[in-house]
Amino acid sequence: MFGFLKGRGCPWRAGRPGRVAEVGWAITEAKAAMIWDDPEPFRRDLPKAASAKSVQGCPAAVDFDARHIVVRCPVDLNLRIRLEEGKAPVLENADGARSTVRTRHINQMVSVVSPSEWRHPKRPILQIVTPYIFLADEVVYLNQVPPYLDHQPEPPPGVLISGRFPVHIWPRPLMWAFEWHDTSRNLVLRRGQPWFYVRFETPDPARATRLVEAEITPPVQRYIDEISGVTNYVNRTYALFERARRRRPERLLVPRADRPAARRAA
Incomplete structure (x- = not known):
C-alpha cells in the first residue's frame, strides 16, 4: 500500500522508525x-473496576479506545432545512434570535453542497471547513470517523461522511461533512460535544502515535496552500500524491516550543 513512497527523494524516511510515530496538529484560522x-485522546469516565475481568481491563478494548483522538464541536447550532422541488435547499437557524451564533456567521460557517453532488437526491449534505491541520514526517494516514464511542441520547438525523488520507504528503484542513437523512428533524450540535474522531495508521499497526502541537512554518504554509482547493479543479486528488511528494518540504512537523510536551494518543 505504501510502495509509492519508496525510492529517492524521501528525506523524511531516513533511519529506522521509533516505537512512537509523532503526528502534528495545528489550528490555522487566527480569527476566533x-x-x-x-x-485530545479519547478517555472514558468510569468508576473503579469491580472485577479483575471487567471490560475496563480488557487489553483489546483499551487499545482500541486509546487510538482515537476527539475533536469537539466549537459552537451551538440548531438547524433545519427546507427542500422544495425545483428550488435550492434553504438552511435555517431554528433558534432565531435565541441563537448564540449570529445567523450571518452561521451562513459563513455552514454551507449546503450543490444537490448535483449529493449521494442521494433526498439527503442534503452540509459542510463546515475546520481549521484543523494534521501532518507528519513519516508515513501516517488519518481516518476521520463519527464519534461512535460516545453515547448520544438523541442520535443525529444523518451520518458523518468519513474520510482517509495521508497527512505526511497531503496536509489539508479537515472538513466536517454531514449527510442529512431525516430532514424532518433538526440538526442540533452542542459546543463541547464530541464532533468527530481521528485515528492514525502507520505501516506497522502495532506502533503508537503521539500528538504534538505544530508550528506552521512559511514553507509548510505554502505547501498547504498548493494543496488547498485542488478538488475544485480535479476529481481524483489521489493521482496528485506523487507530485505532492516531490514538492513536499523536507520537514513538515515543527513542534511549537511554547506549548506543553507531546501527548500520547495510542
Whole structure:
C-alpha cells in the first residue's frame, strides 16, 4: 500500500522508525481561534473496576479506545432545512434570535453542497471547513470517523461522511461533512460535544502515535496552500500524491516550543 513512497527523494524516511510515530496538529484560522478546542485522546469516565475481568481491563478494548483522538464541536447550532422541488435547499437557524451564533456567521460557517453532488437526491449534505491541520514526517494516514464511542441520547438525523488520507504528503484542513437523512428533524450540535474522531495508521499497526502541537512554518504554509482547493479543479486528488511528494518540504512537523510536551494518543 505504501510502495509509492519508496525510492529517492524521501528525506523524511531516513533511519529506522521509533516505537512512537509523532503526528502534528495545528489550528490555522487566527480569527476566533479560541472557539476551537485542542484535539485530545479519547478517555472514558468510569468508576473503579469491580472485577479483575471487567471490560475496563480488557487489553483489546483499551487499545482500541486509546487510538482515537476527539475533536469537539466549537459552537451551538440548531438547524433545519427546507427542500422544495425545483428550488435550492434553504438552511435555517431554528433558534432565531435565541441563537448564540449570529445567523450571518452561521451562513459563513455552514454551507449546503450543490444537490448535483449529493449521494442521494433526498439527503442534503452540509459542510463546515475546520481549521484543523494534521501532518507528519513519516508515513501516517488519518481516518476521520463519527464519534461512535460516545453515547448520544438523541442520535443525529444523518451520518458523518468519513474520510482517509495521508497527512505526511497531503496536509489539508479537515472538513466536517454531514449527510442529512431525516430532514424532518433538526440538526442540533452542542459546543463541547464530541464532533468527530481521528485515528492514525502507520505501516506497522502495532506502533503508537503521539500528538504534538505544530508550528506552521512559511514553507509548510505554502505547501498547504498548493494543496488547498485542488478538488475544485480535479476529481481524483489521489493521482496528485506523487507530485505532492516531490514538492513536499523536507520537514513538515515543527513542534511549537511554547506549548506543553507531546501527548500520547495510542
